[in-house]
Amino acid sequence: MKFSIERAALLDAVSQAQAVVERRNTIPILANVLMKADGDGVSFKATDLDIEVIDTAVAQVEQAGGTTVSAVLFHEIVRKLPDGALVQLREDQAQGRLEVTAGRSHFSLATLDEQDFPVMASSDYAANFSCKGSVLRRLFDKTRFAISTEETRYYLNGVYMHVAETGDGQMLRAVATDGHRLARVDAPLPKDAEGMPGVIVPRKTVDQVRKLLSDDDAEIAVSVSETKIRFATPAITLTSKVIDGTFPDYARVIPSGNTREMKVDAADFAKAVDRVATVSSERSRAVKLSLDEDRLTLSVNAPDSGAAEEELAVAYSDEKLEIGFNAKYLQEIAAQVDRENAVFLFNDAGDPTLMREGDDQSAIYVVMPMRV
Template sequence: MKFSIERAALLKAVSQAQSVVERRNTIPILANVSIDAEGDTVSFRATDLDIEVLDRAPAMVERAGGTTVSAVTLHEIVRKLPDGAQVTLAEDGASGRLTVSAGRSNFSLATLPKEDFPVMASSEYSANFKAKADVLRRLFDKSKFAISTEETRYYLNGVYMHVADGEDGKVLRCVATDGHRLARIDAALPEGAADMPGVIVPRKTVGELRKLLDEDDAEIAVSVSETKVRFATKDITLTSKVIDGTFPDYTRVIPTGNTRRLEVDASDFAKAVDRVATVSSERSRAVKLQLDEDRLILSVNAPDSGAAEEELAVAYGDDRLEIGFNAKYLLEIASQVDRENAVFLFNSAGDPTLMREGNDTSAVYVVMPMRV
């Protein structure tokens, strides 16, 4: 195998591959990226047995063939090469080593046979559809902050992607929750997605998927089965197992009877929460919201370190209310708002609070209060 490739194209392909690789693993070949050169394309494949990423890049292939080499080492080498460099990779069959050369730099790397590299079994996908990158990005970006990190509740360690009933018919919906807060984001149902089984996309996959969704107009081909999900662009294919579990009935925790309505500038609100939470040594310290006619007072009382209070002008016309929240959760939810105003709907100091962006119901957030 021997080919030449532009540094930028190689770096993009190898960086995607090395981020999938687990740093600590007991199977040496899983630390490697599989390289396959044929025609005028080179394929880079990496896996941790749960996720597999396949990246294709154009190259001048002199001699077809394949090998596997340490993903992290190759990435570090390419990252440190000068911009615009032409990189040549050649495998010496006799020594079993891969030579990486660019300009006056030469590296010789140990390899493992390509035949030993595990390839994720292909799956029969029951639903195949296309979606714009910006649509998928919004669905996952706005929901991923609520993914649970508690390993014992493994069925909450991802984003639940499924078809649901929206206000105007069927929608493609992503939901994430950790029991303290919940995010529910809707998008128009793409053609071909109606029969899609509901799947829980793991946290690591959501992070890797984000790298495919940078170009707004890019079309992403999505394939879903009961056990796997695949996202593909022209050059990159990301295949992942889904979490084998049942996502809880989240509709029961989304309040429908909250009538006390607070409208506030989302950016001002987030900055004020951040400021008053500064006196607290713990990020989880409760922030108290005191609501009165068109007035909101945010306060934190931390006996060890001090107290803080800030007043905001808001739109509120209901009964006086005092309610406490985890400052971190409030900040994360407020940062999801793209529009100017955030609307909070309260019931009482002990009930879940609903938040949305203005009158838009396609993105809904729920946060549990804290005792203050």
């Protein structure tokens, strides 16, 4: 194998691939990236046995072939090469080395046989459809903060992506919850997605897919089966196993009878919560919301460190209410609001609270209260 490639193109391709690689591996080959040169391009493949990513780049190929090299080490070398450099790569099969040359820099890296690189089993996909990058990004960005990190409830360790029946017809829906807060976001159902099975996309996959979605107008090809999901752009293909479990009936925890409505500027609210929470203990991080006629008082009382209070002007015309929340949860939910106003719908101090973005019903959030 022998080829030349621009440093910028090489860095882009290797960055996407090496991000999948786990830093600690009991199987040496999983620490490597598989590169294959053929025709007028080169592909870079990496896997952790759950996710596989393949990135392609244009290159001047003098001799076709393939080998594997440490993904993290190779990425670091390419990252530190000067901008605009032309990188030449040549496999020395006799020595088991990859020779990397750029200008006056030369590296000789240990390789492992490409035949040992694992191949992810293929899948028959039940649904194949295209979706704009901006749509997928919104679905994942507005839900991933609520993904659970508890390994015991593994079925909550991802975003549940499925087709939902609504009053406006079928929608593509993403849901995440950790039992304390919940995020549910809808998007118009793409053509040919009707037969898509509901799948739980793992947190790591969600994070990796986000890197594919930098171009809002790009069309992302999505393929879904009962066990796998694949996202593809012209240059990158990411295939992932989905979580083997049943997502809980989330509809049961979304309150429908909350009538006490508060409208507040989302940015002002998030900043005020952050300020008053400064004095609270890290363990509880509880903030009390006291609601009266068009006025919200945020307060924290931490016996060990002090107290804080701040008033905000809000639109509220219901009965007085005092309710407590985890400050971090309030901030994360408020951060999802793209519009000026956040609308909170309360019932009682012990009941879950609903939040939406202005009059937009396509994204709703639920947060459980705390005792304060």
